[in-house]
Amino acid sequence: MPKSIMSVSVLQMHGCGSQQAVTLSVQCVALVLLSGCNSTEHLSFLNPQGPIATAQSEHFWLVVAILFILIALPVFIGTVWIAWRYRYGATKSKYVPRWKIFKPLEYFSWGIPITIVIFLSILVWEDTERFDPYRPLTSSTPATHVQVIGYDWKWLFVYPEQGIASVGMLAFPAGQPLTMELTSATVMQSFFIPALGSQIYAMGGMVTQLNLQADRPGRFLGENTMYSGDGFHQQKFAAVAMTQADFDAWVQQVRATGIPFDATALNAIAMQGTKAQLRTVLAPAAPAFDSNIYFTGAKANFFTDLVMSVMDDKPLPSTALAPAITKGQ
Amino acid sequence: MSWSTTLNHPLGLLDADSFPFLAMLGSDDSDIFINGLLGSFAAALVVISVMVVVALLTRYRAWRTLWFDWLTSADHKKIGIMYVVLALVMLVRAIAEAVLMRAQGAVGLDGGFLSSDHFAQLFSTHGTIMIFFMAMPFLTGLINYVVPLQIGARDVAFPILNSISLWLTVAGAALVMTSLVVGVFSTGGWFGYPPYTGTLYNPGVGVDYWIWSLTLASLGSTLTGINIAVTIYKKRAPGMKLYYMPLFTWTALCTAIMMIFAMPPLTVVTLQLALDRYLDFHFFTNGLGGNQMNFLNMFWLFGHPEVYILILPAFGVYSEIFSTFSGKVLFGYKSLVWATMSIAFLSFLVWLHHFFTMGQSGHINAVFGIASMLIGIPTGVKIYDWMWTMLRGRVRFSVPMIYSLAFIFLFVIGGITGIMLANPILDYQVHNTVFLVAHFHNMAVPGVLFGMLAGYTFWFPKAFGFRLDERWGRISAYCWIFGWMGAFFPLYILGLMGLPRRSVAYEQASYVPLEIVAFVGALLVAAALMALVIQLWVSIKHREENRVFVGDPWDGRSLEWATSAPPPEYNFPVVPSINDRDAFTAAKEFGVGYQEPDTYVNIEIPQNSAMGPVFGGTSFLLAFGLVWQIWWLVILTGLVTIGTLVVRGFQRDTLKIIPAETVCRAHRHWIQAARSAQPIKRSQEHTAANKGRAALETVEVST
């Protein structure tokens, strides 16, 4: 993938404490906003934090460059020139009121868009397959596996291998693939971490997949983009890439302090409400070390059981949850 | 709520709490109060406007005229005008909502003044109204008015059906308006995806209002599609081959065919959703094999063609305007026709691009992405051919041309962002963000709405006999153009910064400056709308100076200009015979533009019928009864609706005859006016000297 001319300045434009120099270009005035400097989070794929977002941003600038240079610019200049040159008052300009066809111009009119679309089609064919969200990312390290479940109006992240779960925080090791399976326990939602890459829908009774990776540790904005009711705009979370050591420590901390993932907890999660409201319900039992809510004792079969129960519109089987016992497994 | 529980209540679900105004008074929560106040204000506006209109009609004793000359009319011209009036009324409401949403956006950092639910009703009604009750009636109105004239016909193929289509659309619009006063509207957006719109998550009447207003509108549009297509196929003047038709008629034909195929899936999918909601079917809700994705497939099977139903007629308007205001034939006519046809065809093959992000395989996405980009080819051809139409012409920058030129610039940008969205890899990033909102408004406003406004300015003198004020027209056009740019360019950037669409509030301070710019843009749009109203008022005031009775104020090229302004009820005293494109220009060049025929004959035209308004009234009540589950009303109005159809079937005397003498007198009067009017040059077309007779200026100049 060639790095397009225009992308250079933007790829390096990374305000938030980054040491890279800010190269000012024409678009800078607007795009300096893209890095979201006044929050700790990365907002935009134009300041990509992982391989997928990088590919998307390169693809973006390439398409912008092709279309603006080959289509927009000539049309803009041509229209201004023609309209002015042949304005009503310009009595010296040629006037041929019956001039209705001129073959070379027709070939041009069809030829230019056809050529560009053929070129873009090849690009689309290759990139769509290569960066398909279902395609596992190649890596020497094994992927972290997370199951994502959309509730009104929060995301629940289940780590089946670690037996923990969280609302409001998606932690994972940087530099290695993150593999997610998604579903919804309620209406359609769309799971999205712009700075890392693709969004994908989460739908009740169905499972979708998403593979992402963060290049280095950092905090990224995570959200739901599919309107789902009153608390929709607050359905945000922090996606936090950590070093492996930090991640392990985080898992230990969750195991030590999380509340049991049992029927009581699940009922509270399933109620309509934002993460903040959920905390007030579960807070007495949650000695949380940050603003999120953590659970222990999440079972590996919970996700599949939930998908099936939603699909058949039946209650969740009791085996999906651990019986309420002591915390910390 | 299940239907069985409402069976015993004469008013169904309706009670005092159904009126937002009363609910507001009963609440001591200040948030509810502010939103209630806004809602009540809007409701009051609706009620007061209706009362004012009723009072004025009574004061000026206009009820009879209204009923006999307008509401029951089967004249395609009057029906067309009523469609446009409906569109403009609904435009006012939808723009007001847009400004309110942008105001909320400007102060939406961690809050704002609107509640989530209120904001959701705003975007849902705004979107629903703009598409179904603004853009659709607008283009249907223009087509209704112009197409029969352009093809030299006396009326459409099925005049009463035409009236029924109009009244079904009015009934749908009235239902949306009613939701302001009684109950609430859906919060599910203009496409209402289940399961959010199922009873589990949305038990109230909001979604039902949305369902039934769309059902009515979609039925109206299906019938319109049939009517227009048959009219164009069967009612063309002798000699008018398909390849002689003006481009606007071509786009109307394509749009009509698309309506016939695309509207029924919408009717069906809304009815299926209704079955899910009322009778607990499981088409789209989980359990018993229900699948929410089926809704999406059906909806976008309608939805994507719909966006081309909206824009093709606008393309047609632009084609007429580029040619007329460049004083030159359309360049590449056949290319433009084929481009239109291929767009219409391709638009049925790309619906999946509305859900690239739902997890189908990469290759499937790529195929639909490429198919979507293919539409860019004929669209690009159109842009070029419009440019070449100006090339070697004599371009006049009148209001319609200002819209058209702005359209070229802005539409190219919208096309580029459209191609981006057609790249699945990019759609994964910008789908459901305000980047998408900016893109479709780029198509809907500079694409569709500017075209409609240009057409309104262009054909207004034909319909009412006097020109619109040029100065206020320009002010309005520039406000629309720059207002649109202010309101939507920031959204492209906000979308790239990850702001989801339909967000009532946000947490990122970095969004604020752009949100404020967008608000200022929206204010300018509101100013544009004001200017449009002032323009109408000023023009009516000065109508005597601006009369163009002879009927050809812009040196027009097609047949609609070859008759008086306004045209007689029967359009043409003698149906013209055609042997070329741009028939009227040809006639003028041969000096036979204003000729008397050898003989006059009696003309038959359809009689008025109360069928349309009655049908509209009963179907409105039927839908209202369904929304509130007032079952006796449903049954009663259902029977009456069917009854009117049966009664109509027995009616034999459906035509009235205009005697040859009347035709002759009117025609001579017009010919007389045309011959005595001074032919004016294009440099004077905006002066009082323009009586609608054009001087011959299409004389080649080479340098």
Ligand code: HEM
């Ligand atoms: C120039 C004036 C207009 C302004 C300022 C405006 C503004 C807006 C705003 C603020 C939204 C909500 C965006 C969001 O979801 O965050 C919206 C949504 C929408 N608008 Fe407009 N709009 C305008 C004209 C139009 C026109 C002419 C059409 C159609 C012909 C249209 C169709 C829609 C649709 C379909 C939606 C989506 C509703 C949904 O989310 O379901 N708008 N508009």
Ligand SMILES: [Cu+2]
């Ligand atoms: Cu589409």
